[in-house]
Amino acid sequence: MARSNSLKTYVSILLPPAFWLGAWQLGAFLVELHVEGRGNELLLPYPATVLSALVRLAQDPAFWGTALTSLLRIAAGMAAGVALGSALAALTCASSWCERLFAPVIRIVRATPVASFILLVLLWTGRNQVPAVISGLMVLPVVWENLTQGIRSTDRQLLELSRAYRFSRGKTVRLVYLPSLKPYLLSAVTTAMGLAWKSGVAAEVLCLPRPGIGTEINHAKQAFETADLFAWTAVVICLSLLMERFLTRLIQRRREGAAA
Amino acid sequence: MIQISNLTLAYGDKLVLDRFSLTLPDTGVTVLSGPSGCGKTTLMRCIAGLERPQNGTVSGIAPSETAFLFQEDRLFPWRTVEQHLTDVLPKSRRGEADRWLALAGLEAEKTALPAALSGGMKRRLALVRALALGGKLYLLDEPFTGVDGDRIKALMAALKELGAPVVLSSHEGLVRSLADQVINLDGPPLRRLPGP
Numbered sequence: 406m407a408r409s410n411s412l413k414t415y416v417s418i419l420l421p422p423a424f425w426l427g428a429w430q431l432g433a434f435l436v437e438l439h440v441e442g443r444g445n446e447l448l449l450p451y452p453a454t455v456l457s458a459l460v461r462l463a464q465d466p467a468f469w470g471t472a473l474t475s476l477l478r479i480a481a482g483m484a485a486g487v488a489l490g491s492a493l494a495a496l497t498c499a500s501s502w503c504e505r506l507f508a509p510v511i512r513i514v515r516a517t518p519v520a521s522f523i524l525l526v527l528l529w530t531g532r533n534q535v536p537a538v539i540s541g542l543m544v545l546p547v548v549w550e551n552l553t554q555g556i557r558s559t560d561r562q563l564l565e566l567s568r569a570y571r572f573s574r575g576k577t578v579r580l581v582y583l584p585s586l587k588p589y590l591l592s593a594v595t596t597a598m599g600l601a602w603k604s605g606v607a608a609e610v611l612c613l614p615r616p617g618i619g620t621e622i623n624h625a626k627q628a629f630e631t632a633d634l635f636a637w638t639a640v641v642i643c644l645s646l647l648m649e650r651f652l653t654r655l656i657q658r659r660r661e662g663a664a665a
Numbered sequence: 666m667i668q669i670s671n672l673t674l675a676y677g678d679k680l681v682l683d684r685f686s687l688t689l690p691d692t693g694v695t696v697l698s699g700p701s702g703c704g705k706t707t708l709m710r711c712i713a714g715l716e717r718p719q720n721g722t723v724s725g726i727a728p729s730e731t732a733f734l735f736q737e738d739r740l741f742p743w744r745t746v747e748q749h750l751t752d753v754l755p756k757s758r759r760g761e762a763d764r765w766l767a768l769a770g771l772e773a774e775k776t777a778l779p780a781a782l783s784g785g786m787k788r789r790l791a792l793v794r795a796l797a798l799g800g801k802l803y804l805l806d807e808p809f810t811g812v813d814g815d816r817i818k819a820l821m822a823a824l825k826e827l828g829a830p831v832v833l834s835s836h837e838g839l840v841r842s843l844a845d846q847v848i849n850l851d852g853p854p855l856r857r858l859p860g861p
Binding site: 566580 | 713741753
């Protein structure tokens with residue numbers, strides 16, 4: 406019974422990626438069938454070709470430096486976006502004047518095309534700073550909106566109890582606000598992480614900082630090395646997922662630590 | 666003496682307190698008895714400074730000197746039973762947590778979260794948390810909801826030994842019989858009925 410259950414679990418985990426890999430393989434095969442010359446390499450390489458490109462890239466020590474630099478840029482932008490978004494959310498909920506001041510600006514930031522921001526920030530700062538600034542700018546509205554909603558949804562009865570029981574402001578934050586905000590922060594981080602990577606790498610593609618994953622993607626595109634482009638994209642996806650998992654675990658652990 | 670003078674409070678068109686006056690004793694356990702919705706909770710909230718009456722005064726006690734038990738348990742879903750007590754106790758008195766847990770009969774549930782407690786257990790935890798907080802006046806709104814008779818007797822005995830006046834609202838006949846003083850109320854608007 407237990408063995409059959411674990412088999413079911415494995416199948417349920419492996420089946421969806423196997424299906425999509427199969428679909429990719431089939432698509433690449435159809436492209437090879439219908440497009441002459443290097444069509445297959447240019448338009449849609451086989452999964453195995455991408456994997457071998459990834460292995461080849463990973464053997465170069467510069468690959469790791471490039472990945473780490475991009476990771477640090479995005480992480481810095483993400484951290485700044487989360488910190489600033491949280492601070493602005495707290496101010497927004499603390500004062501209606503702050504809300505009037507911040508809300509329109511943050512909505513404008515959210516609605517502005519990322520390409521406009523990339524080009525503007527490129528004018529104002531060095532090319533190496535653009536990806537971090539852009540990531541932060543994309544993360545900020547998501548964190549601000551989620552946390553503002555979270556703070557406003559905090560249980561009024563628990564806040565009244567905190568006042569009646571003469572809790573200090575710090576204690577109220579620790580015992581009431583932070584645990585209440587955890588799901589909102591987790592949701593914000595999950596959404597913002599994808600945005601941070603997408604916008605950060607887009608900024609790298611346009612600004613060509615050295616080193617940078619986006620710069621490598623741009624070079625791969627110019628050299629028609631589609632397999633390399635896929636391989637670098639796979640690196641971005643893996644790093645984004647790893648960072649998301651790390652951050653969600655960190656938030657969970659901090660909450661458990663605070664509760665202890 | 667805690668003197669309540671001419672308290673007036675309305676929620677919209679509904680007048681709950683209309684120039685209500687009352688003197689509360691300095692010692693012992695006083696039970697406010699009256700039908701649901703007559704204004705007992707509002708009166709206690711006014712004494713604790715949680716409601717601002719449109720008129721009238723409460724003298725002899727400051728809101729910051731009261732320990733209030735809310736009608737709802739208001740437990741933190743993410744804090745353990747023991748943490749609910751250590752949260753309100755100053756660092757120098759954290760050792761008292763075990764004594765309060767024993768009074769509530771919750772020693773075995775020390776590390777449990779509120780979700781794992783029964784309704785009566787939650788009420789007892791909320792009650793001992795208010796008692797552990799301490800104050801010059803204890804205001805307890807329906808402290809014994811879901812609590813069994815034997816436990817009520819033990820808790821009433823403990824309330825009498827707090828060394829500060831206790832004012833509580835309750836419908837329980839047992840609680841009335843164990844109290845030092847019973848104030849019969851009716852309303853709204855809240856008014857005192859004659860007799861014990």
